Amino acid sequence: MSSTTNTSTNHTSTIGSIGTPSRRNTELALLVFAVLIPVFAYANVGLAINDKVPAGLLSYGLGLGLLAGVAHLAVRKFAPYADPLLLPLATLLNGLGLVTIWRLDQSKLLQSIHVAGGKATNQLLYTAMGIALFIVVLIFLKDHRALQRYTYISMVGAVLLLLLPLVPGLGANVYGAKIWIHVGSFTIQPGEFAKIVLAVFFAGYLMVKRDALALASRRVMGLYLPRGRDLGPIIVVWMISILILVFETDLGTSLLFFGMFIIMLYVATERTSWIVFGLLMSAAGAVGVASFEPHIQTRVQAWLNPMREYTLSRTGSNDGILHSEQAMQALWAFGSGGTLGTGWGQGHSELIRFAANSDFILATFGEELGLAGLMAILLIYGLIVERGLRTSLAARDPFGKLLAVGLSGAFALQVFVVAGGVMGLIPLTGMTMPFLAYGGSSVIANWALIGVLIRISDTARRPAPAPAANPDAEMTQVVRPS
Amino acid sequence: MNKPLRRIAIFCGLLVLTLLLRDNWLQYVKADTLREDPANRRVTIARYSTPRGDIIVDGNPVTGSTASSSSGVNDLKYKRTYKNGPMWAPVTGYASQAFGANQLESLEDGILTGNDDRLFFRNTLDMITGKQKSGGNVVTTLNAAAQSAAYNGLKKQGGKGAVVALDPSTGKILALASYPSYDPSAFAGTSDTDAAAWKKLQKKYNPNDPMLNRALRETYPPGSTFKVVTASAALENGLYTSADEATKSPLPYVMPGTTTELKNEGSIPCKNATMRVALRYSCNTVFGKIGADLGNDKMLAEAKKFGFDSEQFTPVRSSASVFSDNMNQSQTALSSIGQYNTAATPLQMAMVASAVANDGKLMKPYMIDKLQSSNLDTISQTEPEQMSQPLSSSNAQVLQSMMETVVKEGTGTNAQINGVTVGGKTGTAQHGVENSENPYAWFISYAKLPDGSKPVAVAVVIEDDQANRDDISGGGLAAPIAKSVMEAVINSKK
Numbered sequence: 001m002s003s004t005t006n007t008s009t010n011h012t013s014t015i016g017s018i019g020t021p022s023r024r025n026t027e028l029a030l031l032v033f034a035v036l037i038p039v040f041a042y043a044n045v046g047l048a049i050n051d052k053v054p055a056g057l058l059s060y061g062l063g064l065g066l067l068a069g070v071a072h073l074a075v076r077k078f079a080p081y082a083d084p085l086l087l088p089l090a091t092l093l094n095g096l097g098l099v100t101i102w103r104l105d106q107s108k109l110l111q112s113i114h115v116a117g118g119k120a121t122n123q124l125l126y127t128a129m130g131i132a133l134f135i136v137v138l139i140f141l142k143d144h145r146a147l148q149r150y151t152y153i154s155m156v157g158a159v160l161l162l163l164l165p166l167v168p169g170l171g172a173n174v175y176g177a178k179i180w181i182h183v184g185s186f187t188i189q190p191g192e193f194a195k196i197v198l199a200v201f202f203a204g205y206l207m208v209k210r211d212a213l214a215l216a217s218r219r220v221m222g223l224y225l226p227r228g229r230d231l232g233p234i235i236v237v238w239m240i241s242i243l244i245l246v247f248e249t250d251l252g253t254s255l256l257f258f259g260m261f262i263i264m265l266y267v268a269t270e271r272t273s274w275i276v277f278g279l280l281m282s283a284a285g286a287v288g289v290a291s292f293e294p295h296i297q298t299r300v301q302a303w304l305n306p307m308r309e310y311t312l313s314r315t316g317s318n319d320g321i322l323h324s325e326q327a328m329q330a331l332w333a334f335g336s337g338g339t340l341g342t343g344w345g346q347g348h349s350e351l352i353r354f355a356a357n358s359d360f361i362l363a364t365f366g367e368e369l370g371l372a373g374l375m376a377i378l379l380i381y382g383l384i385v386e387r388g389l390r391t392s393l394a395a396r397d398p399f400g401k402l403l404a405v406g407l408s409g410a411f412a413l414q415v416f417v418v419a420g421g422v423m424g425l426i427p428l429t430g431m432t433m434p435f436l437a438y439g440g441s442s443v444i445a446n447w448a449l450i451g452v453l454i455r456i457s458d459t460a461r462r463p464a465p466a467p468a469a470n471p472d473a474e475m476t477q478v479v480r481p482s
Numbered sequence: 483m484n485k486p487l488r489r490i491a492i493f494c495g496l497l498v499l500t501l502l503l504r505d506n507w508l509q510y511v512k513a514d515t516l517r518e519d520p521a522n523r524r525v526t527i528a529r530y531s532t533p534r535g536d537i538i539v540d541g542n543p544v545t546g547s548t549a550s551s552s553s554g555v556n557d558l559k560y561k562r563t564y565k566n567g568p569m570w571a572p573v574t575g576y577a578s579q580a581f582g583a584n585q586l587e588s589l590e591d592g593i594l595t596g597n598d599d600r601l602f603f604r605n606t607l608d609m610i611t612g613k614q615k616s617g618g619n620v621v622t623t624l625n626a627a628a629q630s631a632a633y634n635g636l637k638k639q640g641g642k643g644a645v646v647a648l649d650p651s652t653g654k655i656l657a658l659a660s661y662p663s664y665d666p667s668a669f670a671g672t673s674d675t676d677a678a679a680w681k682k683l684q685k686k687y688n689p690n691d692p693m694l695n696r697a698l699r700e701t702y703p704p705g706s707t708f709k710v711v712t713a714s715a716a717l718e719n720g721l722y723t724s725a726d727e728a729t730k731s732p733l734p735y736v737m738p739g740t741t742t743e744l745k746n747e748g749s750i751p752c753k754n755a756t757m758r759v760a761l762r763y764s765c766n767t768v769f770g771k772i773g774a775d776l777g778n779d780k781m782l783a784e785a786k787k788f789g790f791d792s793e794q795f796t797p798v799r800s801s802a803s804v805f806s807d808n809m810n811q812s813q814t815a816l817s818s819i820g821q822y823n824t825a826a827t828p829l830q831m832a833m834v835a836s837a838v839a840n841d842g843k844l845m846k847p848y849m850i851d852k853l854q855s856s857n858l859d860t861i862s863q864t865e866p867e868q869m870s871q872p873l874s875s876s877n878a879q880v881l882q883s884m885m886e887t888v889v890k891e892g893t894g895t896n897a898q899i900n901g902v903t904v905g906g907k908t909g910t911a912q913h914g915v916e917n918s919e920n921p922y923a924w925f926i927s928y929a930k931l932p933d934g935s936k937p938v939a940v941a942v943v944i945e946d947d948q949a950n951r952d953d954i955s956g957g958g959l960a961a962p963i964a965k966s967v968m969e970a971v972i973n974s975k976k
Binding site (some may be wrong): 263269270339364375413 | 488504521915
């Protein structure tokens, strides 16, 4: 990538205007697939469940196609040099998510407990809102560096967003985690939006402070120890994470924010010692809080012994803790899918019940598409992260670099924490798979995230403006000593 | 900033790689374990997703399938039904949407649901031709008339009890009845009614424990019926060589190493009686002494040849009957008349009668004749198999003549059948502390047709805590049931 990074310094005025190809047609071709694959999947679900092609196939296909088309045109117009993969990948995940949500809508069991039924229509609406926000980002954020001006406003905004679920009468306690707020008839997960706002704050703050944090340090046992007063910011972020963990009892959100900060701090300062500090602090925090917070303890217990948790839940154990059979049900769903899966609409992931179409949607993919399908989904996430990091490498300004790495790192951490939780690799947390899972906040926020990444990548890949013609170029002779 | 950025990229790659590895672990390595976990609801869903195959007796199914009520969110399409459920429950077991399955319903679940590997090729064909997958059938060896005679005999009697009838020459189980029984249809579904019916049948709420399969899973002291085993041990070990040789049997008989007298029931001619007379009158002194004379090891060896001390798989598991090891002489004497620790399942005592009837050869008892696919092709056929030879053919014939005397002019006259030679042995086993509880009434027998064939051997046990103690005797309570079962088998052969 260094060649890309260096184009601005190496190019000559004569070829500068050609520069990097815009790749918009590649994006369009990929988008066609990203729309067609979910449309086929949709038809497949209908055939499997009702033995007929679903009536909504045409409108659904047109809807998704239209949204993708508009997004593509917006990119063509406002970010012509953007990365060509981000939009198709996000569209594909979003489309597959819609299909799976519609598939779970057909489950009588989920309808009877009001988890499913008409949710796909809502999700399509949220997708439209998400893509609208995506376009708004592209139109109004002409240059991502403009965000740098809002560093401290972002900080206040992020803290407010994170604290909202704790406001009495506004916050909602859903299955022990308090990461939602009620606004009218809507439920919003402010953490999803806080993710972006916080990345902006960290990027702005670290860009200014990176030299102080990197250079003023003592070397002890191969590690650069930061000065006491430079430890301030990391301790503040750490304490906020701990507060989230204690008061909102959500390990995932807490881990996500702290992890994002550590990643950005490391990239900004190039000091490995921050990683060591970060790991130590997060381990201490998690263990410390888990020692007295019953909700977290239950999650850890369910992770270590899902079958016991299942039995406790089934037998209606009355030990004051809400036990859930979800963890075990998800494992059974994955196992029952096997290598190739049962096929769309033919699994029984509705047995997961609560949150089957949101936190646990990955289990449906695992059961119905099998190991093969789920690995493809995970690789798509991996690709999105990779494109984000590539954008960060290509970015020419430190703020853009930091923002892109923060957003992609947070995305990667979220995917890991959620997928790892659902697959029983780590304890479960209350977050959702970006784009796949049902939920307005998640879809809208992640489209905004993709919008910001596309803006940064456009700036990064855009050929530098041709230098103003120098009237003296011909006349000036450089005299070189021979 | 690019160096740490690349490292972050590697870190993110590792995160995704970890997820991929975990996914492979879950969906490839652990897939089968998770998929087949009995607690995984999908197993139940699959079991009831198509009409279940049937369990067949004499060409007629004793089971069926009906569509579950489609109201609500029931994800199980078909529900099991049973014809004459209480009578066949000890054979079929149950298959309940809510409470799982047991016995044949569970052991042959693969065939009945159609998921068995042996049906794989056919299922694949069905999938290509678009036919619905359907389960195969389990064809049993049972005889409907004999089962009916056994169950109705027990029911008429009213006490708890069990009957097992075998075909001595093959080991086929012809009747397997237990009373009181239960109707597996009552809790086949998932409704509240089903749950209530299930609860009411549990031992906690029903002291009669109707769900206990007494024919296979309950062991009773066999009492005097065990003397047949003792007699065969005496013959096999050459202690006595004929039925009519006088034994060395003092009366009264004080058990070796004790001052306790072993008593007979009433004053019967047991002093130095021949084994024929001793069996006819059921002399405790004679057979107790035979046991003590042979010793623990020889008695145990003989009992084991008859199948004691090991579980039987018919393929439904039967509990192991007990003849103890490391007993002193007096304990061996008591054990040899079917008391002390000795305990036998009804199946075990039927095996004893069957081995004697089959000229000493014990055939392995079994209840599945064959497994069929849904279009009635045979998938597997059970071949009769000899399990052991507890006694020689000549000794078996000596024992037969003794048992035939018992029915002709001894304690078993209630089992006589016109035109058929019946050999048998009664038993009245004491149990409870100081024999305080009502004894068990036993009868084991076989029938010999004029052509010399022996189509049936039976064991009947009745535990009747309502009846008057004096009324209980093997000949009075159990022999009539054995007789009607043998008649049913003989008539169905005609």
